[in-house]
Amino acid sequence: MNLSENDTILLKHILEHSFDEIFIADAAGMVLYTSQTTELVFGIPREQIVNHNLFDLEKQGLFSPSVIANVLRTKKKDTLIQETILNRKLIISGYPIFDSSGLLIGAMSVSRDITEFEYLKKENDQVAKALQLYQEENEKLRKQAASPFLHRNDKMAKVFDIASKVANINVTVLLEGESGTGKNHIAHMIHQMSSRKAEPFIEMNCGAIPESLFESELFGYEEGAFTGSKKGGKKGYFECARKGTLFLDEIGELPMNLQVKLLSVLQNHSFMRIGGTKEIEVNCRIICATNQQLETLIKERRFREDLYYRINVVKIDIPPLRERREEIIPLIYEITEQLNRKYGLDKYFTPTMAAWLSQQQWPGNVRELRNYIEKQIITTSGNEIDLESDEDTNQNSSIDANQEIPLDDYIETLEKEYIVRMYQKYPSSIKLAEKLGISQSTANRKIQKYVGTR
Template sequence: KNHIAYKIHQLSSRKAEPFIEVNCGAIPESLFESELFGYEDGAFTGSKKGGKKGYFEAAGNGTLFLDEIGELPLNLQVKLLSVLQNQTLMRIGGTKRIEVNCRIICATNQNLEKMIKERKFREDLYYRINVVKVEIPPLRERKEEIIPLIYEITEQLNRKYQLNTYFTPTMAAWLSQQNWPGNVRELRNYIEKKMITSSGNEIDLDMHEEDTKKESYTQLTKEIPLNDYIETLEKEYIVRMYQKYPSSIKLAEILGISQSTANRKILKYVEQR
């Protein structure tokens, strides 16, 4: 969710402005109002001298990403709605209204329509934030994205830990067939664990037989039709090689195939992604 929110920010005219991410479920209710809206000097015991900007002010003309919006208490939902409607806020202990000009992106893994019926989420706030709705299917419903994710995450972690580790096509194909109930976060954690505990640069399936016995990883590659398995491996390899050699001529030369065949595979596996 935060990755998509940040991409929206980066692709917009606000990209040079701040991107502020707030997890509404991680901030104690007693602190949330001061964190979100800020406070003036001496507003309460223990307040910072000179006061403090809240997240809305800190975002400026940028983007404020409110993750887990369904965790926001009802009394704070009212105040958030007021800010969104009036596009102004007032710090705790303040008397001056401050204009708000940031983009608001909200995210949740809860069913807000159900929460409205249960009177746990305000209907008016729901319609205020539900302007452009983007639904992110679970990773198990978009398995074609797993292999590219594996190589993107591996590249990031190689830079982070100064490694040169990689997953073999067989291991990547096996990973792409798992359900990943924890979605991208679970996939990333699994990859990170394997990379930092591996004794060599190559991570292959036969090195991690214990994983195939776990209940959360029951869909083994042997259950996949052979043609599907071969196509998964071919797609992963073509996509990876094309990223390295973005030319049908060079790709054909590297793979030892004709340029027309290379063009067909690029069209099938790369341009239709």
């Protein structure tokens, strides 16, 4: 093939300005041409390649393997990924060159540097993993934001696991537990973790509203519905909740006649105001709570069985505080912090006092504990609250000041409180061991024993 001078110049420019590295060899493997930037990619001077045999260069390990050598051997196209001595990663495709009669007269290869692509791919993989970890951590933080306490008790961990799972599922939830166990807190948490959190959270205590006002409070009324009704009527709790959450506390106290109407609302997803003729659609989520055994009330014909099954789609049993003593000390510190912010104070319970409080019975559960802490914060003169600060421990308190605790249990309680508090501040075994002056293995054992893996 004869090329004119202009054709030769044009071909040279095409080869030199190609984005890819180009090799051309004859049928014997003699290199006829390489791009000028070859040395930057392969780390081999151009003069050591041009007019040298690729089979020899392959034997020397400079190209291992050589794509062009493979093409010349097989007379077929070949593609492989090769890493150069400069740690550049290339994707190389080789092509046989035949003349018009089909005779092999040489081969060429085109190499594209994919080092940056590989780097970006690795970076993207790392970003994807980091994003996944971020999303997982964000989910943990979302749950912690709704529930600030560290739940080390298995029963409470199960409670919060179920609550988090049902938060975004539009089902009716029934919370059961003794008075003061935190049913209101769980209901709030479910609302805050749901997609309804920007909507209202409306609470109605069924045991605190006179029976004569129940219906109007729950469903509202139209103007002129009865003597004394407000001008323009009034919205009930269902309407006020809009697309949010309606929390019906002490559902066992709901009168039988209203149980029928509530059942109708749950079945039909609509209601009418008192004196109204227009159906109003129910868009809110219903959470019910009780400190009574509804099964017993059903047997006593004080609660409708059909309503029970309607509200009991998902039931969450909240254990009393005496069954989750591991949480008492974190609760003490959390409640103390909340009340300090409320009253603008800086009171604190000593570790000894907190450990002693964790051994008490608290029949009124979290509500009683909170009331006790609030009283001590308000009435104690100094900032430090210790056993000596409590003037009522020997009087009409539900706490037994003379309760005898085994020494080992008392020491373990103090150690546990201290380890938990320090681990929250230094959340790694290395840092914890350094701060406490103990070995890392000992710190790990303490963390496993008192903090756990949750």
